[in-house]
Amino acid sequence: MFKDISEVKSALAAQQYIATDEIATVVYLAQKLQKPLLVEGPAGVGKTELAKAWAGAAKQELIRLQCYEGLDETKALYEWEYAKQMLYTQLLRDKLHDLLSDSKTLAEAADKLADEEDVFFSKRFLLPRPLLRAIVSETPTHLLIDEIDRADAEFEAFLLEVLSDFQISVPELGTIKAQHLPVVILTSNNTRELSEALKRRCLYLYIDYPTAEAELRIVKLKVPDLSPQLAKQAVELVQRLRKLDLKKHPSVSETIDWARALVMLNSKSLDQKTLENTLTVLLKHEHDVMRAQRLLSEFTIGDEKEEGEDDDDDDTVPPLPRRSSPKR
Amino acid sequence: MEDRIVEFVNGLRAAGVRISLAESADAFRATEHIGIIDRGMFRAALRATLVKDSVDVPTFERLFPLYFGSGGPPMFDPNQELSSDDINKLKDAVRDLLGDDDRLQQLLRYLLEGANPTREEMERLANQAGVPLARHPYQQQWLTRRMLRQLGLDEEFQELMAQLFQKLEQMGMSREAMQRLAQIAEENLQRLEEQFEQYVGMQIAQNAAKQPRERQTFRGPDLMNRSFSSLNEREIAELRNQIRRLASRLRSRAALRQRRGKRGALDSKRTIRANLRHASIPIELKHRRRHLKPKLVLICDISTSVRAVVEFMLRLVYELQDQIHSARSFVFIDDIRDVSAEFAQHRPEIAVQKVLDDNPPGYYNTNLGYALTHFCKEHLGTVDHRTTVIILGDGRNNYASPRLDSFQEIKKRARKVVWFNPENRRQWGTGDSDMLVYEPLCDSVHIVGKLAELAEAIDHLFESR
Incomplete structure (x- = not known):
């Protein structure tokens, strides 16, 4: 349990996750109000990473449920382990024989067998999937439901039920109630409208691409080997690419990959050749790469021009400021 | 403060954000934990509890400063910068120039002496400018300008300022002091404008919230059910x-259909393999997939x-x-x-x-x-x-x-x-x-x-x- 927001922030930072004030506040709130947290944002801004860092900071196990089209209860909740049941039946055949041998009629034998039914439908043969695991866990856990927007609406409705009271009924066993309420984090890439009901139950956090400053801090943290100068240039370039109309914008994780690539290639500066060689780390569509290359030829030239202008400005006396800050 | 949050929720609803009772209750609980001292955290707390759709984030960002703004930056007080001698000269010059024109006196008091407009003054100006009737955010700029105009800020005012400075020069105010004074006036004008703008924005939002909710802003489902011929450019x-x-919704449905479509014939090879672990008793049947x-x-x-x-x-x-x-x-x-x-x-x-x-x-x-x-x-x-x-x-x-x-x-x-x-x-x-x-x-x-x-x-x- 975090005591205040700054503690959240430092704890996440210790997990190598740089949280903005907003993220830290919402994480703190989610924990205080014991509500699921729905995190939205473009792909690769660190939604899943936040969940991992949070669980790491709280020193709790992270149980992850990756959603996909056609995900159903047997994959999310539990499944009976047929094979194991079968194996046990085979191995216990003698024992069963002993048990049933003294019964005279078929009905009697069947009754006897029915009495032993519980053996075969016990927790022993229950294969817990992520949701059930989070519920039956002895220790408090974090449950990450990743990319909920990819699952179908029916699954979402089912999830709603689980999230509202954290209990599950298994017909053969009865109702299982959570010993500890897990911390629930849902992520969504917003490819599909989620239901109002689900949203209502969650706190909402929208993570956008970070500002240049924040991204630079992230790169420096994750790729400390990259020279500060180069890191700055790289981040600036990525920020520019995000302003373009591309099929897929480079994400933070791709920036990090790219920074690592630059380190690997031992690049000293972002010259044309390095860019051409490594651009595919950032951009994953042929069309985007072509567009970016067109921009880059302008980028390198434009950069020099800007610097030149700066120099000029320093020499001449600036005109009387129209609006000066009061402290000056 | 609680009233303010309720008003804010009403304002958001009026702007088309759907907020349930449970969510506003969450907002209150959240503010209990967070407190209202740190504005950034307070904002984050309200945002996390009230806004559940990225489409609504801009609305939230627009309205939040209106309801929980500082009311604009306070006026800058020239007394700290100018010598008392200069201040007296300024007062004399203003008196000489304006005589007893109350309205302009007032304006100059804001700009040159750093007085902050009181609530009543704001209200009076707003009423004169017609703010109580405004209901749309885009009227904010225009009404702000009208309020400034009500205060006497027009073309003639520029001339008046020029005259004032002439007078000050005659009275022997130093060049630097005059330059500084001009800067202060400029700065205060900005601040005054900001104060007015926030006030107007807040009023507009409240007016909108009071309106019975006749028409919601457009949401997807409604437009989807309107015939193409009745749509305008914006829609x-x-x-x-x-x-x-x-498209992505259709795609997932199409993909799902592919997956669930088990209409293919029994795939004996895969069935046998899958059921080896069940001692070859065919419990799980495998079908040939049809990818059409x-x-x-x-x-x-x-x-x-x-x-x-x-x-x-x-x-x-x-x-x-x-x-x-x-x-x-x-x-x-x-x-x-x-x-x-x-x-x-x-x-x-x-x-x-x-x-x-x-x-x-x-x-x-x-x-x-x-x-x-x-x-x-x-x-x-x-x-x-x-x-x-x-x-x-x-x-x-x-x-x-x-x-x-x-x-x-x-x-x-x-x-x-x-x-x-x-x-x-x-x-x-x-x-x-x-x-x-x-x-x-x-x-x-x-x-x-x-x-x-x-x-x-x-x-x-x-x-x-």
Whole structure:
């Protein structure tokens, strides 16, 4: 349990996750109000990473449920382990024989067998999937439901039920109630409208691409080997690419990959050749790469021009400021 | 403070954000934990509890400073900067220049002495400027300017300032002091404007919240159910933004159908393998999967009457590329033209725009019959037994021959011929419509007057068989 927001922030930072004030506040709130947290944002801004860092900071196990089209209860909740049941039946055949041998009629034998039914439908043969695991866990856990927007609406409705009271009924066993309420984090890439009901139950956090400053801090943290100068240039370039109309914008994780690539290639500066060689780390569509290359030829030239202008400005006396800050 | 949050929630609702009772209760609980000292955290707390859709974030960001703003930066007090001698000179000069013009005195008091306008003064100015009637955010700037004008800030004021400075110079104020004073006046003018702007914005939001909620801002589902012909430019633009969303919804349904479609024959090899662990008792059955992605040929009428539908249709189909084996597109007004190349080169939204721009609507004679004949002559090779041919148009032929022979020929080769018609069934067969003649020859006919219907019709294409 975090005591205040700054503690959240430092704890996440210790997990190598740089949280903005907003993220830290919402994480703190989610924990205080014991509500699921729905995190939205473009792909690769660190939604899943936040969940991992949070669980790491709280020193709790992270149980992850990756959603996909056609995900159903047997994959999310539990499944009976047929094979194991079968194996046990085979191995216990003698024992069963002993048990049933003294019964005279078929009905009697069947009754006897029915009495032993519980053996075969016990927790022993229950294969817990992520949701059930989070519920039956002895220790408090974090449950990450990743990319909920990819699952179908029916699954979402089912999830709603689980999230509202954290209990599950298994017909053969009865109702299982959570010993500890897990911390629930849902992520969504917003490819599909989620239901109002689900949203209502969650706190909402929208993570956008970070500002240049924040991204630079992230790169420096994750790729400390990259020279500060180069890191700055790289981040600036990525920020520019995000302003373009591309099929897929480079994400933070791709920036990090790219920074690592630059380190690997031992690049000293972002010259044309390095860019051409490594651009595919950032951009994953042929069309985007072509567009970016067109921009880059302008980028390198434009950069020099800007610097030149700066120099000029320093020499001449600036005109009387129209609006000066009061402290000056 | 609690009242303020309630007002804020009302303001958000008035601006079209859906907030349930439970959510506003959450907001209160959240503020209990967070407190209101740190404004950034307070904002984050309200945002996390009240706004659940990224579309609504800008509304929140717009309204938050209005309700929980500082009311604008306070005026800057020149007393700290200027010597008391200069201040006295300034006061004298102002008195000499204005005599007893109250209004301007007031303005100069704000600008040069750093007085902050009181609540009452603000209210009075706002009433004069007509703020109580305003209900739309875009009126904010205009009303702010009106309030400043009420205060006497107009062209003459510039002159007055020039005179004032002349006077000060005569009185022997130093150049630096005068320059500083001018800066202060400029700065204070900005701040005054900001104060007014916030005040006006807040009032507008409150006015809007008081209004009975007649019309919600547009939301997807409503637009989807409006007929294309009744949409205006703005609404069409809105729909364009939603098309990608819609496409991904259709895509997931199509993909799901592929997955669930266990209509294939029993796959004995996979069944045996899967059931080895059950001592070869066939508990899990495995079926042969059928991956039948549709192959499409689209023939689209792009005369004025059906343009909007065509645009959405083409965009949807090409956004769904990955669920389609292949798609060839043809457009016609009087003659048919292959536009597949455009889609191969550009992204769907650009390609659609290009196709429509290249074929401007005009006084062509729409002639489907001729287009079909030409299609048979030139492009019949694109149709085979796996192809679904979709004709999108209103079937209005300008009294030319419908050329059913060409239509039959296409139908013979194709797996299915589907017709999408944006017109109501009632209108078929009226005037130059040949729809009733074509209809019996089609495998199915869909009416696609609204986006919802179009989406459904496209969804049908993915049903196997």
